[in-house]
Amino acid sequence: MREAAFIKKNKERWSNFETALKNIKPLVPDELADLYLQVINDLSFSQTYYPKSKTTIYLNDLARKAHFSIYKNKKENSGRIIDFWKYELPFLFRGYQKDLLLSFIIFLVSVAIGFFSVYQNIDFTRIILGDNYVDTTIENIKNGDPAGIYHSSSAIEMFITITLNNIRVGFNAFVSGILTPAVPIALLFYNGVMLGAFDGFFIQHEVGIRANSIIWIHGVFEIFVIVVCGSAGIILGKSVLFPKTFSRLQSIKKGFYDGMKICFSTLPFFICAGFLESFVSRYSTMPLAVAFSIIIVSLCIIVFYYIIYPRQIEKKINQYDSKKEI
Structure with a gap:
């Protein structure tokens, strides 16, 4: 025009x-x-x-x-x-729906790679998650509580530690974009492989339904907003490589400003994820109907706010x- x-x-x-x-x-x-x-x-x-x-x-x-x-x-x-x-x-x-979709696809592919890698070599889980974590989880599975690790420490301590760690991971996925989109993509890939290996490990031990019903209580918020932060990093990285009609400095400023807003939007969801993981997921023997109800509500909230509502606006x-x- x-x-x-x-x-x-x-x-x-x-x-x-x-x-x-x-x-x-x-x-x-x-x-x-x-x-x-x-x-x-x-x-x-x-x-x-x-x-x-x-x-x-x-x-x-x-x-x-x-x-x-x-x-x-x-x-x-x-x-x-x-x-x-x-x-x-x-x-x-x-x-930025295309960047969010790209981030999601990268994460989904990496989850699949992690999942099938466990089936090729069961020790792959130990490489990704560490011996101590795997041995503790195997012991919990033997005791009939595969997600028992979620009540291994005090709720408040878990909440603070987990929430701060998740925010750090998300923020790193964003700011790493200044080094080109390849870096946040690599971080998304690594986290996706971890999740796939984690899930594959439980399924191989025939406790997939029970474990996933607990993991995804907090995982819906936690995983999706990490994907959102990854998309913010991709946006920043693209602004560095492809300034279009802007000067490179103008492009980086815009990419950083927009990416920071998107990254900032995840804070309430990271806090919710930390709360659910610390105070709700610890009840790892709760009825499946209750667990899946929480998962469905969380998924609806995320999909509505990041995908449906922007279209309505x-x-x-x-x-x-x-x-x-x-």
Whole structure:
């Protein structure tokens, strides 16, 4: 689209948003949020196709004013946090669905490799997970409690240790992208192989259903958000290698900013995973129906927030655009 046509198509919306920011013509919160998301979307488009134009400068300034003007008191700051989780993050996810899919496929392939490697050589599990962990788990299996390791220490100690470790793993998967996408891909691959070997080990010992019913209580959140952090690392790595119409520095800044937001979005889920693993998974003999109910609810939450809801946000924006054009 030519820049003139882009301006003509959207200038009325920009004007409405600027007027609302000045409180000349106040809007209801939902309408203001819609306008804000549209301006952010237009800014991203303008930065891609007209990176050095006055239009990009104007939109960037308009977005900056929004941060300082819309939420300028304590009550509005609370609203800002809600809007960040309710609108900004899902809208950002929608633009990076392909990177999330790539991260998921890499992880899934590596899980399969780890799983089948155990079937080729049972000692592969010891190489990946260590002798002490394997020996302890074998002993638990003999005692009829294959997931007994989850109540081997105090709940609070486990919660702090596990949560911090998971956040570290996720953050490393993101920041490693500065060294090109190959590094977060390698980290995803390694973690996937570990999971596949772990699962294959339990299935070979004929306790797969019971073990998985406990592992995936926390594993749904833990594994999926590591995949999300891996996608953030890929986004950062791509910004280093493929700046497109940006200067390399501009591209890296955008990749880091977007990747950091995506990585930050995983914090509540890492905390939930740590809580479930420390306080719920320790009841490793709970009924299967209870365990699988928790797993299904967790999976629905993750899929909705990272995949379904971003599509709904995009659809809502497109409908708003269509109304404006009529």
